[in-house]
Structure formats: C-alpha cells, structure tokens
Amino acid sequence: MSDDRRLDVLRAIVEDYVQTSEPVGSRALVERHHLGVSPATIRNDMAALEEGGYIAQPHTSAGRVPTDKGYRMFVDRLATVKPLSAPEKRAIGQFLEDAVDLDDVVARAVRLLAQLTHQVAVVQYPSLRRSALRHIELVPVGARHLLVVLITDTGRVEQRTIEADAEVDEEVVTRLRTTLNAHVAGRRLAELRTVVEDLADTLAVDDGPLLRQVVAVVAETLAQESEERVVLAGTANLARGGNQDFARSIGPVLEALEEQVVLLRLLSDMAEDAATVTVRIGRETRHDGLVETSFVTSGYGDEGGAIARVGAIGPLRMDYPGTMASVRAVARYLTRILAG
Template sequence: MVEDRRLAVLRAIVEDYVRTEEPVGSRALVERHRLGVSPATVRNDMAALEDEGLIAQPHTSAGRVPTDKGYRMFVDRLTTLKPMSSAERRAISNFLDGAVDLDDVVQRSVRLLSQLTRQVAVVQYPTLSSSTVRHVELVTLTPTRLLVVLILSSGRVEQRVVELAEPGTGGSDVADVEATVADLRPRLLAAVIGKRIAEAAAALADLPAEVREEDRTLAQRVAEALGDAMSDHHADERIAVGGTANLARYGDSFDSAVRPLLEALEEHVVLLKLIGEASTGGAVTVRIGAEGPYHELSSTSVVATGYGPAEAPASLGIVGPTRMDYPGTMVAVRSVARYVSRILDDA
C-alpha cells in the first residue's frame, strides 16, 4: 500500500514537472491530485522518494524534480498507454498514405513525428542492402528507349531509362522492341525476384548469355541499368532528421543539452547509434539520460522503436530532454512506426 502510494506521488511529480517545468511542492500535489492522504503524509512520501534517489531538490526551499532514476521508474511502471484518438489516427493515416515512394515516406514520417511529439525526430532508412527484389518492370517508351523500374521489399522504387544503341536495336519499331522485351521479361524476373541485392546483382551478370544473340545488346543494357539502380543501396545507412527548431522552446533550462545535441544532429553515425538499438516487434525502447551511449547527451532521452519488413529493418524515434511527456511520446513513436510498416508492406 505504501509503495503504491509513493509511486502515485512520484507519478504526480513527474506529470506536474513535465507540464510546468517548475519544481513540485507537497502543497501543489495535494491541490492538483487526488492522492487521498494529508499534506504531511505526502511530505513523508517525498522524503522517502528523495532518499531512494527518485526525486531531488534543485536548491534550498524549492520543490522536488524527478531524477533520471525517477523517470526510469515512472516509465517502467506505466501499465497502459492511452491510445490515440480516432481523429489522430485518421490524421496520421491521411498524412502518410499520400507518400509516393520510400523517400517521401521517410520525409513525411520524420516531419509528422516531430510535430506530434514537439521533439527532434530521427528516422532511419530501411537497411537496403538486406532488401530483396520485389518486382522489376520494363516499359517501352520509344524504339530506342526503355524504362526500367526496380521495386524492393523495403518500399524503395528506382527508375532508370535505358538508351538503346541505335534505332532498330532489338527491332525496327515499338512492336518489335515490345516483342524482345516480352521475351526478356520472364527471364529477368526469374533471375532477380525474391533475391537480396547482392545476389540479384550477380544474377544480372549472367542474363545476356541466356537470351538470343540478337537480343543480347538490349539485355546487357537492361542488366547494367538495374545494376546501377541496385548499387545505390550499398551506401552507408541514411537517416532523416526533423524538428530541430523544437529545441528552441527549451531555452536556458535545456542549455546544457542543446549544444551537444545540436552537434550530435550533424553526426549521423551518432544518431544511428542513439536509435539503432531500438526493439523490434512493436516494443518501444526508452533510454533516459546517462543510460544512453554518449556522456555528452546525458541530459537527453531517446524513445525509439523498429519498423519495416523483417528483411530490411530500421528504427525511428525522437531525441529530447529528459523532461518530456513519456507516455504521449511513446504512443506517437509506436503509432507512426506501425503506419509506416503498413505502408511499406502494402507497397
């Protein structure tokens, strides 16, 4: 009973401090929250919480503020997260459903997440080197031009225009080129569909030898175009960052963390490490203050989760001060991740 009551007092202190940014006193707790006990009992509970290192007094005669340990207990003891309203879910769906490709999905996601949480949002692109080829399409544009479309399991779409050597390559008109493409298409699909990038690229090297001699020039150019499209995904992992302007609202109270955090935002390797250890399977990871990998960012917290298909996992989340609305932020991060995953699965 005493432990439950002290947890309720801790929860009230966290909620009030996050909302007001002012140290919380016993009188304010009694006035704002229905704790069912006297002010003297609340003071005793606060003294016990302070002894346990869960709250601290920033200066003499001030109220109390949560410590990193207090925030951790608060987060760990959350029994439920209030779901988003139907209007909020609809707004997320409408905003993300309009995306046209993976880049658009990521940019929309980071913008949405920063708006929902009023924090700095970070979205990692899916691990494209682990992606598989979902589909390849060949579209005849003219007798001398083909459009090659590559679609990956991560949702990435790449397009390349293939310029044939000269009019008449593969045929003298569009109909002849279409006939050549119709013969090449099933061979191409059989070679790359369902394979990872590296395997598909290797299979493309053998493709020209498998078609008729008169079609090898076209097959070679198609293979080169697809190889070029796939080579883009061997680059280092990329991230998108949004909501940096949200840091301005913390002013002097967050000055000790703003400068190192701004510096960290310039280092994508740092941001990847911050959110890259997020849980998969829908769980949300919360790292508070010194729990993170960088001492310079000990005044910040990270709330992140995994998203995307299993073969191309990625993470998204937010970075902000330890004084944040953890329940609301956790719900927003989880909801955006679920919608993004759904969009990529349906792509």
C-alpha cells in the first residue's frame, strides 16, 4: 500500500478501535477525523483496505476492525516511537534506581511496566552466559573448604563451596585470587573456562590443584545456571480493558504464559540490537495460544548488545505507540542501572 490517504484511514481505524473496542464505520471516521475527503471516498478507501486484508467486517452491518496485517502496517509505518513525558521518565528512573540488588531491579521493572502499559509485563533475567565477570572472590571457610563467589557485570552473584584435596593455604588463596582477577575481569563467562585453564600452566606447582578445583566449580556453576528465567506481572490486566471477546478467550493465553519455554523461545526469536523495539502480532508469535495477542519487546544490556529482553504482552487491540514507548524506556533504564 502506497496511497498515503488510505494509510491515514487505516491509522484512524486502528486508533479508534483501540480506544473504543467497537468496529469503526465510515461515519465515525468523518466525525472524528479531519481526513479532508468525502464520506464516499472514505468508504471506497475502506473497501480497498478490506480487499487488501488490512481490515475486516466482524459481522453484517458492522463497521470494520483491523486485521493482523493491518496492525502490522500500522506499527511498521509509525514514524517514531513517541517519547514519554519528563515526569514519567523521572518516575521510572527513581523507582528503578532505588532497587537494592538485581532481583529487586527485575521485580520493580516488571511491576512498573505492567502499570505503565496495562498489559502483561515480562522481564528476562540477564543471561549468565552473556554476562561478563566483574570479580571472583575466594574465601577460606575452615581448614579445607573454599567459598567461590562469582560477581558479574549485571549484578548477579553466584556462590559455591568446594572441599579442597588438601588443607587450604591462605597465601595460595591470595595468589590465586589476585591472578584470577587480573586475567578474567571483564571477560564474558562463556570464555572464562578456557582463560582460567590456560593459567594453570603459568602458576606454581602447589597452586595448580586448587586452581583446577576452582575452574571445575565455575564450569559447574555455568552449566547449572544456563537455563534462562523470566518474571511476569500484570496477568490480571488481560481481563480488563473493555474487550469482552478477548477476556472470554484468555485461557489459552494464560496457559502459554505459564510455559516459560514458550516465552523464552519468543524472546530468543526477537533478540536483536539492544536499542530495537520489536513487535510480534498475532500469528507472528507462532504459538496457537497467543494468536489473539501482540508481544512488544526491547533488549537491555550494555554497549556490546542485549543480554536479555523486557516486554509487554496484550491483546491485538493495544495502544502500540504507548506500549512501545514504555517498553523502550524501561529497557533503557535497566541498561543504565546495570552499566552503573
């Protein structure tokens, strides 16, 4: 579709339907929008849009509603994602920056996004595999036990205790701690094992056995923590918003949301540049339970790219510009907080 006027008609239909939840007729378009053409021309444009599959008539004598294809055209033709107001930005920043740790950041972000969008909010935990190591701490605990603490650049802290083959020498522990942090700080965890194993050949003979135990527990930690996690908030929003047809059919949506593997697959499919807002509409989600929904996400992380994603899921009849703006804003603040 290249006709700008018909795009204006489609935009008006989407906006009115989102606002009223009622099928939109030509008379309403004439009364509510200054399209600069006659009612007959608008009816012709609507007929062309319907023939192209962008709008549909839900039943005889009704107005028109957008189809998945119409919503996709509307989203793709948004010139820009409208910015949030200064007060909204300040409120987001203050709410998230008061968090005390990563778990608190994620919990606050998902609640906040559900409130901003009136949709189901989804926040994916930063991937341990894509994180970088900020520090390794080795703490002797008793004669033969050593606490290994991994601290990532995203604020994740993983702790494991190992039992040494021999009594732990604090001087050896100090040398290992210093050497490890000199070589691994800033490294992605995916490459950590290789880096640390290469150090074994450069250390004193007495340091090697303990180093290999540390390497083994780091590898075990990475394997155990490789499964991704997502947090949800706002599922009650699915039954609100005045869309009774959607409210009566939310069972399959709730079932899909309960399966984290479904959400993780969707998030993985939508993983693009950290600053990109991505929208999947209806059947684009490729899940039968979500065909009546749209999923808006954005990556957050660091300058090296997204390490996780944040998003909102709601009915096809959603405020796309507002939802996209809120998702983008929360993602940017998460990036800022984690980078700090």
